[in-house]
Amino acid sequence: MAYSDKVIDHYSNPKNVGTLDKASNTVGTGLVGAPECGDVMRLQIQVDNATGIITDAKFKTFGCGSAIASSSLATEWLKGKSVDEAVKIDNMDLVEELNLPPVKIHCSVLAEDAIKAAINDYRSKNGLEQLVFEERIH
Amino acid sequence: MLKLPIYLDHNSTTPMDPRVLEAMIPFFTENFGNAASRNHSFGWHAEEAVDYAREQIAQLIGADPKEIIFTSGATEGNNLGIKGVYEMYASKGNHIITCTTEHKAVLDTCKHLEKLGAEVTYLEVQPDGLIDLKALEAAMRPTTILVAIMYANNEIGVIQPVKEIAAIAKKHGALYFSDAVQAVGKIPVNVIADGIDIMSFTAHKMYGPKGVGALYVRRKNPRVKVTAQIDGGGHERGMRSGTLNVPGIVGFGKAAEIARLDMASDTERISKLRDKLENALKVIDETYVNGNPAHRLPHVSNISFKYVEGEGLMMGFNKDIALSSGSACTSASLEPSYVLKALGLGDDLAHSSLRFGLGRYTTEEQIDFTINAVTDTVLKLREMSPLWEMFKEGIDIDAIQWAHH
Numbered sequence: 001m002a003y004s005d006k007v008i009d010h011y012s013n014p015k016n017v018g019t020l021d022k023a024s025n026t027v028g029t030g031l032v033g034a035p036e037c038g039d040v041m042r043l044q045i046q047v048d049n050a051t052g053i054i055t056d057a058k059f060k061t062f063g064c065g066s067a068i069a070s071s072s073l074a075t076e077w078l079k080g081k082s083v084d085e086a087v088k089i090d091n092m093d094l095v096e097e098l099n100l101p102p103v104k105i106h107c108s109v110l111a112e113d114a115i116k117a118a119i120n121d122y123r124s125k126n127g128l129e130q131l132v133f134e135e136r137i138h
Numbered sequence: 139m140l141k142l143p144i145y146l147d148h149n150s151t152t153p154m155d156p157r158v159l160e161a162m163i164p165f166f167t168e169n170f171g172n173a174a175s176r177n178h179s180f181g182w183h184a185e186e187a188v189d190y191a192r193e194q195i196a197q198l199i200g201a202d203p204k205e206i207i208f209t210s211g212a213t214e215g216n217n218l219g220i221k222g223v224y225e226m227y228a229s230k231g232n233h234i235i236t237c238t239t240e241h242k243a244v245l246d247t248c249k250h251l252e253k254l255g256a257e258v259t260y261l262e263v264q265p266d267g268l269i270d271l272k273a274l275e276a277a278m279r280p281t282t283i284l285v286a287i288m289y290a291n292n293e294i295g296v297i298q299p300v301k302e303i304a305a306i307a308k309k310h311g312a313l314y315f316s317d318a319v320q321a322v323g324k325i326p327v328n329v330i331a332d333g334i335d336i337m338s339f340t341a342h343k344m345y346g347p348k349g350v351g352a353l354y355v356r357r358k359n360p361r362v363k364v365t366a367q368i369d370g371g372g373h374e375r376g377m378r379s380g381t382l383n384v385p386g387i388v389g390f391g392k393a394a395e396i397a398r399l400d401m402a403s404d405t406e407r408i409s410k411l412r413d414k415l416e417n418a419l420k421v422i423d424e425t426y427v428n429g430n431p432a433h434r435l436p437h438v439s440n441i442s443f444k445y446v447e448g449e450g451l452m453m454g455f456n457k458d459i460a461l462s463s464g465s466a467c468t469s470a471s472l473e474p475s476y477v478l479k480a481l482g483l484g485d486d487l488a489h490s491s492l493r494f495g496l497g498r499y500t501t502e503e504q505i506d507f508t509i510n511a512v513t514d515t516v517l518k519l520r521e522m523s524p525l526w527e528m529f530k531e532g533i534d535i536d537a538i539q540w541a542h543h
Contacts, residue, residue, distance in 0.1 A: 003453065011453055017522050034540030035525060036485035038447050038474065042524035060524040064449040068522065 028122025191391025215338025222364025295438030304333030
């Protein structure tokens with residue numbers, strides 16, 4: 001299968017690979033996927049508590065090139081957004097930007113789930129209620 | 139100067155040897171006759187060429203030329219061998235024994251026969267990929283007509299204890315069929331010494347052309363017959379009708395002859411390169427070689443690089459190196475290799491595997507390049523892998539409740 005140039009670029013030069021302090025209450029961590037499925041994504045956001053703006057985002061991903069590219073692009077998009085804006089990131093935006101083929105759409109879904117999981121982790125650390133997301137079939 | 143890309147997928151197919159192509163060329167244009175045309179010289183020439191190829195192929199496997207039935211390839215051979223026995227020996231029984239790591243051409247053929255009334259036992263393999271002979275013995279029934287166990291596995295290269303399997307089958311009055319597509323031309327195969335009754339193999343895995351294969355069908359001790367699956371002009375002793383692919387058969391014959399003459403020197407050279415590759419990659423932490431190392435084809439190495447995913451790994455070098463992964467992230471099912479899972483490998487290790495298949499034209503320079511490219515990519519992806527980070531922190535990954543999707 002041929003990968004798009006954008007997937008190859010993110011795979012070769014991934015943005016924001018790394019780890020934030022998951023114990024900090026300004027950091028939200030989302031860990032999604034499963035080793036058995038061949039995809040595990042960990043996405044973290046650093047939030048400025050005063051402004052609600054995401055000042056930094058990091059990821060680590062076990063998975064194929066499309067999964068790595070989806071998480072790399074997601075971290076790029078997260079930086080500078082408010083938490084409220086970040087919730088609205090849709091997996092289909094990732095699909096479109098990376099030109100993912102149908103068999104790789106689940107990679108973008110995983111990235112969206114990781115964003116939401118990270119936001120909920122941040123919210124629970126700060127005494128905010130959990131956002132409830134629609135159950136989706138992957 | 140190293141020419142890219144490097145081909146290390148010789149278990150899926152091999153390039154044709156130029157000597158094979160040279161032998162084939164006259165049979166497309168000048169000697170184009172139908173080998174079944176008995177009344178003119180065009181037919182005689184073609185038949186002569188086919189007979190010669192039949193001898194070359196028979197010699198490679200220690201058979202009589204009359205025992206070679208030409209087919210379109212090993213998938214057809216597996217179908218003909220198994221379905222043909224099931225039909226021919228229906229009055230003797232309906233039980234077939236095979237194993238879970240067989241090629242789909244065997245497994246799906248068995249599943250097809252189950253729908254028609256066959257009873258099939260699918261033996262599990264041991265963690266090293268070999269079948270348990272005691273389990274085979276225990277599975278034999280008075281109604282067992284066929285034991286279908288491959289010679290060598292296509293994904294991990296393990297060589298099954300063929301002689302012992304044949305002895306057990308014989309003791310219980312069953313026939314022994316072997317899919318030997320990965321073994322013939324690579325390691326010594328002798329149907330008499332091995333005790334095989336029916337065996338399928340193909341030209342394109344041994345530097346011959348695609349679209350031509352053979353089924354060995356024993357004529358003595360016992361005399362075996364299979365019911366034709368393709369009816370027509372009664373070619374190939376009535377077991378496989380259809381005009382013979384004369385140029386393909388000529389090429390197959392030549393490929394068999396070269397394999398027989400060059401096997402010892404090819405094996406010595408290729409196995410050294412394989413060992414060099416494997417030893418260099420084993421230096422990387424948390425790397426596991428799959429399959430019994432003592433009973434394995436000399437040109438195959440299947441390695442799991444824990445905590446990196448196979449397809450992601452291949453992407454790091456697949457513009458330069460062609461090989462195969464046990465991961466199936468490209469397929470809609472997301473299921474990793476059933477062969478690796480049958481060994482008892484966790485899905486994580488099955489998803490993390492690469493199959494290296496070396497061949498006649500593999501060079502040391504190519505292996506050195508591959509060692510560097512694979513090592514660099516594994517290390518880079520591990521820096522990016524959350525599982526590797528957890529492993530390094532001593533977190534038990536198996537204890538985590540993963541959300542399955």
